[in-house]
Amino acid sequence: MNPTLFPWMIAVPLGVSPLVYLAGRLGSHKMELNGRSIFVRGLALLALLVTWALFVLSWMEFTARNEKLLFNLESIWLNADGLSFLLAAMVLGLGTFVVLFSGPYIAGEVGEEKYYAMLLAIVGIMIGLGCANDLFNLWMWFEAMAVSSYLLVAFYRERSASLEAGMKYLVQSATGSVLVLLGIALVLGNAGTLDMDKIRAMVSSESAAPFGLLLAGALFVIGFGVKVAFVPLHTWLPDAHSQAPSGISAMLSGVVIEAGLVAMLRALSTLGGFSISWGTLLLAFGALNMFFGNLMALRQTQVKRMLAYSSLSHIGYILIGLGIALFNGNPAGAQGAAFHLFNHMVMKGLAFLAAGAFLFALLDKSGIHRPLEVKDLAGGARKYPLAALALSIALLALGGLPPLAGFMSKWQIFVAGFQGSNAWLMGLVIFAALNSVLSLAYYAPLVNMLYRRNMGEVVERGAPIPLAMNIPLVVFALAIVVIGLWPSLMNWLTEPAAQAFLVMFGK
Amino acid sequence: MAGILIGLVIGLPWLGALVLWQTRDENPRLQHTLAVAFSIAAGVASLALIPFASAETAISIPMGHYFGELTFTADGLAVALTAIACVIGSLAVIFSVDYMQGEEQLSRYYAFVLLFIGAMAGLVLSGNLLFMFFFWEITALCSYALISFYNDDPKAVAGGIKALIITQVGGVGLLAGALTTYAVLGSYQVSDLLAKAETMPAGLLTLIAFGFLIAAAAKSAQFPFHTWLPDAMEAPTPISALIHAATMVNAGVYLLARFYPAFQHVAGWTLAVTIVGLVSALITAFMALTATDLKRALAYSTVSQLGYMVYAIGVGGVFASQFHLLSHAVFKALLFLSAGAVIHSAGTRDMRRMGALGKQMPFVRNVFILGALALAGLPILNGFWSKELILEAGLSEGPLWAYVGMLLGAGMTAFYTLRMTWIVFFGEARESLHVHDAGKAMKVSLGLLALGTLTTWLLAGPFGEMLDETLPFHSIHNLNLSELANEIFTAPATYVALAMVALGLAIFWLFRKQATAKSEAWMDILSRESFGFDWLNGQVAERTVQFASVLQKTQTGVLSWNVVGILGALLAVLIFLVWSA
Amino acid sequence: MTLNSLNVVLFGVILLLAVGFYGLLITRNLIKIVLVLQVLVKAVVIALVLAGKQSGNLGLGQSIAATVIVADTVVAVVALALAVQVRRHTGTLDLSKISTLRG
Incomplete structure (x- = not known):
């Protein structure tokens, strides 16, 4: 066994996280508030940059060895395959810019150091989650991710809506996690092991699935499904995503629910050997999520709540891609899903960050604590051309318009649906495409609102958006356009992820 | 060389869009100048491309697995439409210098116009279905952005979103067709589809053919998607002329013409196309x-004329349809822009408030009349030649009832064209509007378009020849000018059609009092709701929203119900797993 | 099904789960909700030990159970901390009374 670097991607953010907290705490007496804030942020950013370097090194190792990387600490095994790297890249990409963005956003709030400590921790935890190779280990990462996200959602401790959202999120998530544990108990009872590879080997040698393992499968789907926001388990999501600080909304929507999805796929893949059509299940949830999310978003008047519902529908597209891949073993579906996972991170991340920038400049700075309404944005482009353009790009990309990223990844998923000429799948793809059109009915009016000539009162009173917030907006908007024009740019990441996914399910 | 020119034709306007987006309202002169410069440059490049027309693929860039090769082919059909888009585009931009004088947010206006011009060129030049769809959707995006350019006006926003949604719904047809092609042939190449259509499974080919028809109907505002174009008239008038008369709406006709050889043997397809057009x-x-x-x-008339082109394809007259497309693009742009000059100075679009404006704006009156005569199909203007060609193809190849319908249409066209001209420029002044003749920039565009209206029919010979030479899969009925004149003037169909036109004009003249006064109630009702289709659109939108508000009740915010959701779903999944295992 | 000791424990697990889920459905007081969640987790802890025993891997089951107890304490602490904040800022512990987010 050669020594490998990838566990340091997990260890560095996790290890620096308490240091960030301590630095914020200890320094509070000696340094000015502002100086402390910069120090805390700088330390967090530095940790993430180091993690980036580690990511690049482990990636080189991964491509050089051309097989998944393994690491063990006593009896705990971690492995890094294509899916792990996809998740790591997403988490790091979004995490870095959220830290940058949050500087002015969180500055001066009570518990600023906790915010960065938790943010850093959740980055490490999610990278770890992607590498787990044992059901219980997976659950531990999953639970750790959940706990840190509860704290981040309920960050505004003095606002009752934020507390309400946090509490609901906690209870539903904890219920889900109990279900996952029950599933693990059933697997342990039936298979006698929790190592995923061993379970897989055992399952493939069995002919019929025992009821216990079927029940475990259902428990995994629902238990992790709460976190992934499968309809009808999604009820916590619109509350939590809209009430959290905007940087956290971006993290929750862009990577946390996706990490939940990765966890679910890992767990389900152990049972992939049974002749159960997991593909049909994912397709059904995909269609439901897509349709439901779009219709719910249609009537929203609050920007962040609308974006939260739109996450439901995008999870739907991803599920359809994965479902197609499982249904007919077509790698195009898995790769399209991986591509859409990545793009959704960029698009929804940008949408939440841009909405956050508006929320910050229009309301927070004036000391108004209420949700940002669509009508508040009237004429936003006149005063904030950059943020308005970024938000418009994000929204139109989410709606699937070219030349933006969302178009290409949806296309790739659709390609998979048509290959094989299965009438049901073709119908489903057409349904998905019509859903994209439907989604424009709520994205487009927001863009129109931004580009009004007459500024609304709220915009007129608005404060400027600081540079640290604008940088992430520019980077993400550029990424959306570049990926939209050059879709194969992300193949290096999505291809191994799709391959890992298919190998996992034994296709 | 063709490759470089294609790059310029798409790249220059897009570069211009990027540059224009950076400009600020403080310096409108710079904005106008830059926009005119970039659009003229694109126009020149598009004209320079014409001699290089060939069926060969000019550019080919591999885009990676699942995305095929990005190819551009400058064949006759493509270069003709590119030239129309870029030249009329630059005329519309020149016109805008006067029309948009003193408006705010010009950077957004010009950026989208230029983005549109490049995308339209890309759409017709693309030899790859995926990228054809890609550019197709960008033109829809630009159309939406420009219709609702006046975002403060709720009607403009509604019109823009309606146009976007309807064309996108149609676009799903193109998407399905492109995906099916890729699934069956493993390639998105247009030439592959044309070459191998015969060998494809009949069911899938039918899916592609009708998918493309739906997309084309939505894009060209054809029945039953004709409702969006009239509402798109909230756009600034140069946009109506460029996008909603001369170029983007032709994309549907282009699509049908491009793939006619592949689909002509699909059962029921040509009949469906004929009926849609009729x-x-x-x-x-x-x-x-x-x-x-x-x-x-004018928008109604655009849909009606596009109907002629679609009908022409249905009866196999690909050349006739493309020839009419060229004529129509020129004379309809002329009509729209001169209407723009009227609206700009009168400050209203309501014809009931106009009248006798001709004396105050003689130049605009004259060019408008020229355009109107071409629209009505009077010799020897360009509209006459192409419309006669279509009717002739209809008589010889298509069903008789459809031909009779189209003849009736020609009479109605003559009627409403004369009515429009009369109400605006002649008769009595209904209100004392203070109007002035067109400005300098406006006159340049109008004059050039008027010249085109008089002369583009002379291009029939070379145009047909170019199509014939560079479209290996089409059989083009290609005539030189004297053959064309001979054919048209000896055919009895021509005189029947001219008689119909004369009849339409005569009826208007006899009943001009009634026709210009308040119209019949039943006609109003039918027209206002677009024969019930606007009502249908409204119902679909309303039902969706209603359904959404019912669904909203499921988000109760009560934790107990949320837990019920979790447990219920658990049960459902368990049942599914047990059933499927 | 014979009445051996494993089945008795299994029955206990199911009973606890039923109580827990029923409680989750009817409870509104935040502190009680935390208690109910604890009941659910304890049921799972027993289930894990049982699964270890049944598969002849009792050690694994027990160690997992112990870890779950620790991890779950963290969740309970966070939940109670939130409940304290709710009480402090709204004066009530009844979730349905502070509920404003819907639709």
Whole structure:
């Protein structure tokens, strides 16, 4: 066994996280508030940059060895395959810019150091989650991710809506996690092991699935499904995503629910050997999520709540891609899903960050604590051309318009649906495409609102958006356009992820 | 060389869009100048491309697995439409210098116009279905952005979103067709589809053919998607002229013409195309009879003329349809822009408030009349030649009832064209509007378009020859000018059609009092709701929203219900797993 | 099904789960909700030990159970901390009374 670097991607953010907290705490007496804030942020950013370097090194190792990387600490095994790297890249990409963005956003709030400590921790935890190779280990990462996200959602401790959202999120998530544990108990009872590879080997040698393992499968789907926001388990999501600080909304929507999805796929893949059509299940949830999310978003008047519902529908597209891949073993579906996972991170991340920038400049700075309404944005482009353009790009990309990223990844998923000429799948793809059109009915009016000539009162009173917030907006908007024009740019990441996914399910 | 020119034709306007987006309202001169410069440069490049027309693929860039090769082919069909888009595009931009004088947010306006011009060129030059769809959707995006350019006006926003949604719904047809092609042939190449259509499974080919028809109907505002174009008239008038008369709406006709050889043997396809064209031509001509809004009247007439082109493809007259497309692009742009000059100076689009404007704006009156005569199909203007060619193809190849319908349409066209001209420029002044003749930049565009209206029919010979030479899969009925004149003037169909036109004009003249006064109630009702289709659109939108508000009740915010959701779903999944295992 | 000791424990697990889920459905007081969640987790802890025993891997089951107890304490602490904040800022512990987010 050669020594490998990838566990340091997990260890560095996790290890620096308490240091960030301590630095914020200890320094509070000696340094000015502002100086402390910069120090805390700088330390967090530095940790993430180091993690980036580690990511690049482990990636080189991964491509050089051309097989998944393994690491063990006593009896705990971690492995890094294509899916792990996809998740790591997403988490790091979004995490870095959220830290940058949050500087002015969180500055001066009570518990600023906790915010960065938790943010850093959740980055490490999610990278770890992607590498787990044992059901219980997976659950531990999953639970750790959940706990840190509860704290981040309920960050505004003095606002009752934020507390309400946090509490609901906690209870539903904890219920889900109990279900996952029950599933693990059933697997342990039936298979006698929790190592995923061993379970897989055992399952493939069995002919019929025992009821216990079927029940475990259902428990995994629902238990992790709460976190992934499968309809009808999604009820916590619109509350939590809209009430959290905007940087956290971006993290929750862009990577946390996706990490939940990765966890679910890992767990389900152990049972992939049974002749159960997991593909049909994912397709059904995909269609439901897509349709439901779009219709719910249609009537929203609050920007962040609308974006939260739109996450439901995008999870739907991803599920359809994965479902197609499982249904007919077509790698195009898995790769399209991986591509859409990545793009959704960029698009929804940008949408939440841009909405956050508006929320910050229009309301927070004036000391108004209420949700940002669509009508508040009237004429936003006149005063904030950059943020308005970024938000418009994000929204139109989410709606699937070219030349933006969302178009290409949806296309790739659709390609998979048509290959094989299965009438049901073709119908489903057409349904998905019509859903994209439907989604424009709520994205487009927001863009129109931004580009009004007459500024609304709220915009007129608005404060400027600081540079640290604008940088992430520019980077993400550029990424959306570049990926939209050059879709194969992300193949290096999505291809191994799709391959890992298919190998996992034994296709 | 062709490759470089293609790059310029798409790249220059897009570069211009990027540059224009950076400009600020403080310096409108710079904005106008830059926009004119970039659009003229694109126009020149597009004209320079014409001699290089060939069926060969000019550019080919591999885009990676699942995305095929990005190829551009400058064949006759493509270069002709590129030239139309870029040249009329630059004329519309020149016109805008006067029209948009003093407006704010010009950077957004010009950026989207230029983005549109590049995308339209890309759409017709693309030899790859995925990228054809890609550019197709970008033109829809630009159209939406420009229709709702006046974002403060709720009608403009509604019109823009309606146009976007309807064309996108149609776009799903193109998407399905492109995906099916890729699934069956493993390639998105247009040439592959044309070459291998015969070998494809019949069911899938039918899916592609009708998918493309739906996309084309939505894009060209044909029945039953004709409702969006009239509402798109909230756009600034140069946009109506460029996007909603001369170029983007032609994309549907282009699509049908491009793939006609692949689909002509699909059962029922040509008949469906014929019917779509016929119905669109008739119902919108009917709506134009009583229209009171100058731009809406022109929009109805656009749909009606596009109906002629679609009909022509249905009866196999690909050349006739493309020839009419060229004529129509020129004379309809002329009509729209001169209407724009009227609206700009009168400050209203309502024809009931105009009248006798001709004396105060003689230049605009003259060019408008020229355009109107071409639209009505009077010799020897360009509209006459192409429309006769279509009717002739219809008589010889298509069903008789469809031909009779189209003849009726020609009479109605003559009627509403004369009515429109009369109400605006002649008769009595209904209100004392203080109007002035067109500005300098406006006159340049109008003059050039008027010249085109008089002369583009002379291109029939070379145009047909170019199509014939560079479209290996089409059989083009290609005539030189004297053959064309000979064919048209010896055919009895021509005289029948001219008689119909004369009849339409005569009826208007005899009943001009009634036709310009308040119209019949039943005609109004039919027209206002676009024969019930606007009502249908409204119902679909309303039901969706209603359904959404019912669903909203499921988000109760009560934790207990949320837990019920979790447990219920658990049960459902368990049942599914047990059943499926 | 014979009445051996494993089945008795299994029955206990199911009973606890039923109580827990029923409680989750009817409870509104935040502190009680935390208690109910604890009941659910304890049921799972027993289930894990049982699964270890049944598969002849009792050590694994027990160690997992112990870890779950620790991890779950963290969740309970966070939940109670939130409940304290709710009480402090709204004066009530009844979730349905502070509920404003819907639709």
